[in-house]
Amino acid sequence: MIDPGFLAELDRFDTSLKRVSNAPLQGDQRSPDVGEGLTFSDHRRYAPGDDPRLIDWKAYARTEELFIKRFEAERNLTVHVLLDATASMDFGESDLNKFEYGAKLGLGFCHLTAEDNNDFQFSLIGDVPDRIDTDASSRGEVLRLVNHLNETTPTGDGDITAALEEYAETIRSRSLILVVSDLLFDPDDVAAGLTALARNDVVVAQVLTPEEIGPEATGDAIFEDPESDAIRRTYFGGTAARRYSDRLQAHLDDVEERCQALGIERELVDTGGDFFDTFAGLWLGARLGGDHRD
Structure with missing residues (x-):
């Protein structure tokens, strides 16, 4: 469960927020x-x-x-948070859970946006975007979102291309968009969805658990696909472990290459890392991304 107490710790980022709200990413301010x-x-x-x-x-x-x-x-700055709510995000125990960790990143962006009297929108991404805020853009609204997210169970395999393309059609002015997802989709689908958003300033947080980045399991192991519930028992170690590591790294490199081609800031987020250090890096990336755009 997300404890809203973490939001108070983000007040030290107010100065960075002012830099964001004064950056060219606001468009026609x-x-x-x-x-x-x-x-x-x-x-x-x-x-x-x-x-x-x-x-x-x-x-x-x-x-x-x-x-x-x-x-x-x-109205000069609207921050859009798009949080992946597919079943693969419901992985990781306690504070390592990808959905919970990613939700806190999005809530942090909303909290600082509200503190600077700017607007935010928060949507869950599956087969389609599901906007869950009420357009209040206040501290009270952020707390309401905490409760909503605590009652949300990620499900389904999703369609990131369709969801992001559909959401892009709703954006009426130049905005800052935070996409939070494990991006365990085909890189072509990821790129197609992000292309639809790329006329805005986009920051991508690719969220993975330590177990996914470097699994420690060796010997006989049981693997479960959270999206299909399929279960497979196999020996994991040696060749299988190296093959997994190579495939994951190839996927991460492919996603990073697609983001770079689109001029999108992408950060690999390890849920085992300190949350506030991770948030600081993303917030700084959002600011610098805005400062370097025309």
Whole structure:
């Protein structure tokens, strides 16, 4: 289960967030700043966790409902989190679980985005994209997402090409997109899906467990395919272990090559690594990716 307490530890990344929100990845921005005093845009309903200073009390007096004032700069940066929710992500015990670790990375991006009064969207990716946020982009919304993700069980084998292509059609302005997946799909399918997103700034977190990166099993072993539930008993070690390592490395190299060709930042994430070190690397990659684009 994801403990939302980890979000408080991310507040030290506020400075990096400001660098992201001031970077060219915002596209047609009207102002590098966010907050009161900017050009008023519209309202949205108040959600728990919103800054009460932004409540429009005149609107409340008229309607007896709470609304938040939105300003032009609030729309300058939209962060999209696309989290793989296929069955292969439900691998790894406790804190090593790929889905849980990847969810925390996405939630961290949303938390910092909300802290800077920018917008985020959070979707699960399977055969199709499933958007699970309510468009509130607040701290309260991030906490609601924690609960939703804790109740989610990854399932199915998914279609990454179709899901990413369909999601790309919903993006209306230049955005920062975080794709979190083990990318255990055909590299051609991965590349096709990412190509649809590549007009935006994209960061890919390829999440694997230590056991997948370097399995320690030797001798007779039972392997289970989480997507098909197929089970195979075999001897693992020696030639089989080397063959596995070679195939995995070839796959990782192929994915990295496709991402480089598309100008996409891709990080291999080991769920056995320190979460905050991993998050810092991804956040820095998002900032530098924006700073180096035209």
